[in-house]
Amino acid sequence: MTTKSLITIKGVKDGLVFLLDDQCEFTDLLRDLRDKLEHTPHFFNGPIVYVDVKLGARSITEEQKSEILDILKMKGNLLIRSLQSDDKVEKQPDYQVHTLTGIVRSGQVLRHQGNLLFLGDVNPGGMIICTGDIYVCGALRGTVHAGAEGDHNAIITASLFSPTQLRIADVISRPPDEWGVTQTQMEVAYVDNGQMQIDKITNLQRIRQDLKMFKGV
Amino acid sequence: MGEAIVVTSGKGGVGKTTTSANLGTALALLGKKVCMVDTDIGLRNLDVVMGLENRIIYDICDVAEGRCRLNQALVKDKRFEELYMLPAAQTKDKHAVSPEQIKDIILELKKDFEYIIIDCPAGIEQGFKNAIAGADRAIVVTTPENAAVRDADRIIGLLESASLSAPRLVVNRIRPNMVRSGDMLDIEDILQVLNIELIGIVPDDEHVIKAANMGEPTVMNPDSKASLAYRNIARRILGDTVPLMPMDQKKSVLTRMKKFLGMG
Numbered sequence: 448m449t450t451k452s453l454i455t456i457k458g459v460k461d462g463l464v465f466l467l468d469d470q471c472e473f474t475d476l477l478r479d480l481r482d483k484l485e486h487t488p489h490f491f492n493g494p495i496v497y498v499d500v501k502l503g504a505r506s507i508t509e510e511q512k513s514e515i516l517d518i519l520k521m522k523g524n525l526l527i528r529s530l531q532s533d534d535k536v537e538k539q540p541d542y543q544v545h546t547l548t549g550i551v552r553s554g555q556v557l558r559h560q561g562n563l564l565f566l567g568d569v570n571p572g573g574m575i576i577c578t579g580d581i582y583v584c585g586a587l588r589g590t591v592h593a594g595a596e597g598d599h600n601a602i603i604t605a606s607l608f609s610p611t612q613l614r615i616a617d618v619i620s621r622p623p624d625e626w627g628v629t630q631t632q633m634e635v636a637y638v639d640n641g642q643m644q645i646d647k648i649t650n651l652q653r654i655r656q657d658l659k660m661f662k663g664v
Numbered sequence: 665m666g667e668a669i670v671v672t673s674g675k676g677g678v679g680k681t682t683t684s685a686n687l688g689t690a691l692a693l694l695g696k697k698v699c700m701v702d703t704d705i706g707l708r709n710l711d712v713v714m715g716l717e718n719r720i721i722y723d724i725c726d727v728a729e730g731r732c733r734l735n736q737a738l739v740k741d742k743r744f745e746e747l748y749m750l751p752a753a754q755t756k757d758k759h760a761v762s763p764e765q766i767k768d769i770i771l772e773l774k775k776d777f778e779y780i781i782i783d784c785p786a787g788i789e790q791g792f793k794n795a796i797a798g799a800d801r802a803i804v805v806t807t808p809e810n811a812a813v814r815d816a817d818r819i820i821g822l823l824e825s826a827s828l829s830a831p832r833l834v835v836n837r838i839r840p841n842m843v844r845s846g847d848m849l850d851i852e853d854i855l856q857v858l859n860i861e862l863i864g865i866v867p868d869d870e871h872v873i874k875a876a877n878m879g880e881p882t883v884m885n886p887d888s889k890a891s892l893a894y895r896n897i898a899r900r901i902l903g904d905t906v907p908l909m910p911m912d913q914k915k916s917v918l919t920r921m922k923k924f925l926g927m928g
Contacts, residue, residue, distance in 0.1 A: 550859060552821030553814050570817050570857055571810075588857065 453479040462497030462528065465519075469503030469532075473511060480518050498525050502532035542658065544582070551575060551589060571611055577601075590614070593636075602655060603636040604648055618643050666697075668770050668780040669901070670799035670828075674815030676786030678807045679836040682872060682882075683894075684783035685713045687803075689881040690898035691779050692747035699738065699748045699777040701770070703795040704785035705760055708752035715879020716741065716749055725753040728765040734772050743884070748777070758790040763797035770798025779901070788822060796823065802831035803863060808838055808849040817858055832863035834897060839868045864897035865908060866890050 453468035453476050467476055498519065507515075512530060519525050544562045551557050553572030557565070562579035573589035575581055580602050581593045587605030592614035594601025599616045613620045613636050620636075620643035633648040637655075652660050671684045681704075688700040702710035705725065711717045722737035727750070734750075741747035750769070753760060773780050784795035796802065802823050806816040816833070823831050835851055842848035851865060869890035875882040883894045889909075896906045 550821075552824075553817040555821050568857075568859065572814050572818065573821075586856070 452483070454483045456483070459499075462499065463525075465498060465500045467500065467502050467505070467515075469505040473505075473507070477514060477518065480515065484518065484522055493524060495524050495526055497528045499528055500530040502530070504533060506532050544580075553589075569605075569610075580604075599638045600655065600657075601637075602651070604633060604651075606633055608634040608636075608645070613643060615643065666774040666777045666780055667801065668774060668782060668799045669801045669803055670782040670784050670796050671803050671805060672784035672792065672795060672819055672823075673805040673812070674786065674788060674819040675806075675812045678805050678812050679866075680786070680805050681709045681713055681783050682876060683803070683805050683834055683836065683866075684781050685710060685876075685881045686883045686891075686894040687898055687901070688747060688749075688779075688781045689714075689741075689744070690883045690895050691781075691901065692741070692744040693883060693895070694898055694902065695746075696778045696902075697746040697776070698779045698781065699750060699773050700781045700783065701750045701773070702752040702783045703766065703791060704783060705752045705791065705794075706754065706757045707785065708754050710749060710783050711739070711751045712879065713876045714741065714749060714881065716751075717879075720751045723751045723753040724766075724769065725756055725760050727769055728761045734769065758785070758794065761794055763793050766794045767798040788818065792819075792822070796826055796828060799828060802828045803834055804831050804858075804860070805834045805836050806854065806858075807836050808843070808851075808854065810849070813849065813854055813857060820858060820860060830861065832861045833858060834863055835865045837868040838865050862908075863900050864893055866893040866897075867909075 453471050455466040457464045457466065467480070500515065500519070515530065516527060519527055542562070544564045545559060546564045546566065547557070548566040550567050551569045551573035553570055555573050557575045559575070559577045561577070563575065563577045564582045564584065565575060566584045568585040569575060569583055569587050569589040569591065571588045575591045576595045577593050578596045578598065579594065581591050581604070583591070583605035585605070586607035587610050589610065590612040591603050591610060593603045594616040597616045599618070601615050603613055603615065610622055613622070615636065615638045618638045618641060634645050635648050635651050635654065636643060636645050638644070646654065651658065671680050671687070673680050684700055688698050691698045700710060700714070701724070702708050703724070711720055716739050719739045722732040724737065726732045727734050727737045738748045738750055741749065750773070770780060770782070782795050782799055785791035804816050804819055804823070806812045820831055823829070835854055838851070839848055843850045851862065855862060867889045869882070869888055871885060871888040872882045872890050875885065882888050882891045885891050893909060896909065899906050
């Protein structure tokens, strides 16, 4: 085994605590859990033990929850007392945007981890590379790369949308010639089925449901 | 203490040397004590444009390496008492001097001169770094072409990161009739991208080429449009408020008649 086990079992006063890794893929987790139970038979063949399952920061669906329980139920002597993940305690961080101002000129590269609100122009030959979303409040004439670490949900918006090239994750697009200077409204670029799409900024809510929407009264 | 102004552009052939020569001469014309410094080592031109090629004895490399004193290398202009030039070396290359050496030379010159105009080579490498080393301000020259504007943008970025902030722009070789017909970038387009202060626009003028070939800066000729433009830029360097020349130079028949009759 190359990595450390995804399942850690600890004995406590009145039973066992299963600590499940919260970073790995869920399917890997299930496989490891099954392995663990099957390959240490002597441990689980005794009298009834109470089991607490701790999922760490992972949040799971009802379906996934029952998958875990099904595996644990294979061993008749395990009595599941609780199944907890502490993500409910730890509130998910709010959507955060870093704000910068200036001009990204030809030959300059602005790199940022996260989402970026750029108040200024991106000139031809200039570049912004971001792991999250990019909002340009100004003229976008250069190249921008949103979701640079592979996030296909990332979006790009600009007040004046006239980019040299757009990149979202691994999707690269050149603006068609007809974009020209006729644009009168702010636009947003996003990826849908592996294709770069451009839409009005007002349709952003349909593209990104995770962004909080303003609803008037 | 004088002020050192570097004339730069990134792209070659947009008129750095012509602008340097004309601004230097125009400032001398306005009674200032000026020294022009050619930092284009290996491809020196400023001496040719100024018509001073045959007076060169020492050059900037000789000064940097201590083979002569600074004022031994200075070439006095044939037209103005208070206009000098420090020529570049023709037989070496950009690596023959370091930014520190240039900085020291410029600092020395600033003691004696009111304005030092530094002619920068094309490109963004060693030569450019040398040229900007001692400068207090920068003038970026561009022409109304996308490639030149792109390079000017790159240069402005580099100037800003070298904390030569607020460079000013000269748009060279404007052809008003091409701008009017929409075949040439207009000033507004250029300014929108570069977003720096405009210090002058110079119309495309055949006289500039003729004058450069004769070793006589255009500004000496008061009839040329480009000459007037350069004189205006020089006045703006001194801090005067001079309105931009109207680009529309199409004269009506009436004004031409008036001029012919000596009334205009």
